[in-house]
Amino acid sequence: MPGMRLDKLLTHLNCGSRKEVGAMIRAGRVAVDGTVICDPAYKVDPDRAAVALDGQAQQYRAQRYFMLNKPAGVITANRDGRHSTVLELFPEQQRRGLFAVGRLDKDTEGLLIVTDDGALSHALMSPGRHVSKVYEAEVEGALAKDAAARFAAGLTLKDGTVCLPAKLEVLAETPVQAVRVVLKEGKYHQVKRMIAAVGGTVVRLRRVQIGGLPLDTALKPGEFRMLTEPELVLLRQQSPAQQKN
Missing domain, CATH: 3.30.70.1560 (Alpha-L RNA-binding motif)
Incomplete structure (x- = not known):
């Protein structure tokens, strides 16, 4: 995905809103491959460029994948006026674009995948896939x-x-x-x-x-972590399209 605007990349990395990251860039707080860049429209290859904000490296990933140990008492929804939701277990700056794959009842606990990858969600939850x-x-x-x-x-x-x-x-x-x-x-x-x-x-x-992905027993109710690459492979194997490749 070469040629992404620097401000757009930092927005994808949850560093702030487009306006906020633009101000950070213009203030000289962002470096690309060791060089300070002050132009929000500067084009970078997100898969290869080394981008740092205030000296801290920012790792790009096109999509995000989390394993959550859902606790009882929260609902599987993005927003709800009466009940706490699974997305509220994530820091506010990290929630943008995320959704739960499938649903667990309010009083049901355990493994829930939270991502921004709609194709994977469809592969796992489509009735015809029988995952x-x-x-x-x-x-x-x-x-x-x-x-x-x-x-x-x-x-x-x-x-x-x-x-x-x-x-x-x-x-x-x-x-x-x-x-x-x-x-x-x-x-x-x-x-x-x-x-x-x-x-x-x-x-x-x-x-x-x-599918082939078990809940990490080290995760306490309400805790989450990023999926590893081998775990993503396990999930993607549930899609017939993936299996044919």
Whole structure:
């Protein structure tokens, strides 16, 4: 992506608004390849130029990719007048252009990808792609003895919703019944509704994996970090277009 204006690049790097970074450049606070540049329109190759603001190197990345351990109590939305949102877990200057890939219910915890890459979001969330999502749940009530077989066959819920075949595994029965559910779709409240269909009630739900990407267990609820390049490869492998290359 050669030939990007310097002020536009710094805006992409969340150094400030276009007006603010223009003032920084004109004030002589920005250097390109070791030379102070005072022209906001100066053209740079963002993939090769060494750009520094106040002596601090600024690394360009066309898109941003974050892994967030979503806590319970926040909603998956960009803005909401009544509830805290997942984007509010990010510093304000970092939020511009970001959105969550898919949704987790307000009381559901765990792995959420936050990015500004719409193509990757579509590849992961499009119903036709059948990207697997792994959940761990704490369940009250006695599950039917054939619950796993019914999940594997594909459940039809009371309202007529047809669910694709899924995997149900009991991890522990005491002191709390713990199960793992693997889905290849993401219908409304799907895990809770499927568990209810086989006799249980979900009291806690956590997503622990999307495709081949597991949640980093070092991330506490509410914490996030950038995805590594190998992790991005794992996510991109979920797209048939990527797999053909």
